[in-house]
Each structure stands twice: as structure tokens, then as C-alpha cells.
Amino acid sequence: xxxxxxxxxxxxxxxxxxxxxxxxxxxxxxxxxxxxxxxxxxxxxxxxxxxxxxxxxxxxxxxxxxxxxxxxxxxxxxxxxx
Numbered sequence: 001x002x003x004x005x006x007x008x009x010x011x012x013x014x015x016x017x018x019x020x021x022x023x024x025x026x027x028x029x030x031x032x033x034x035x036x037x038x039x040x041x042x043x044x045x046x047x048x049x050x051x052x053x054x055x056x057x058x059x060x061x062x063x064x065x066x067x068x069x070x071x072x073x074x075x076x077x078x079x080x081x082x
Contacts, residue, residue: 011065014076017076044065
């Protein structure tokens with residue numbers, strides 16, 4: 001089942017879920033950027049409407065967004081939105 005799989009498609013899966021259940025889109029916000037240029041860490045939050053559904057951290061912005069999307073999918077699953 002897709003809910004238990006953490007992969008590089010989390011952003012796509014989240015987008016599809018949101019399009020099917022919400023009148024608004026997904027927005028990613030960069031919260032924090034830390035470390036030297038050769039060893040950065042990014043933290044991103046994902047919002048659906050006004051609500052934050054997840055945060056993620058990664059070595060790239062894209063990785064942080066994927067992590068945030070994964071956590072958002074889990075939160076939506078807890079709310080029984082599939």
C-alpha cells in the first residue's frame with residue numbers, strides 16, 4: 001500500500017490526494033537552511049490551505065520536500081483521507 005512506502009514519489013502522491021479532496025493546492029515553505037555550503041541541511045514545511053501537514057529535513061531542498069510530503073501523507077491517512 002502506498003501509505004507505507006517512503007519514496008521519491010511522495011510529492012506526486014500528495015498532489016494527487018490533495019487534488020481529489022481539497023479545493024486548494026499544496027505549498028512548500030523553506031523554514032530553515034543550516035550548515036556550510038558543502039554540507040547544507042534544509043527544513044521544509046508543507047501546507048494544504050492554512051494548515052501545516054508535515055515537515056521534512058534533507059541535504060537538498062527537494063529531499064526535504066519529499067520528506068515533508070511523506071509526513072503529510074501519513075497525517076492525511078490518520079484523518080482517513082486517501
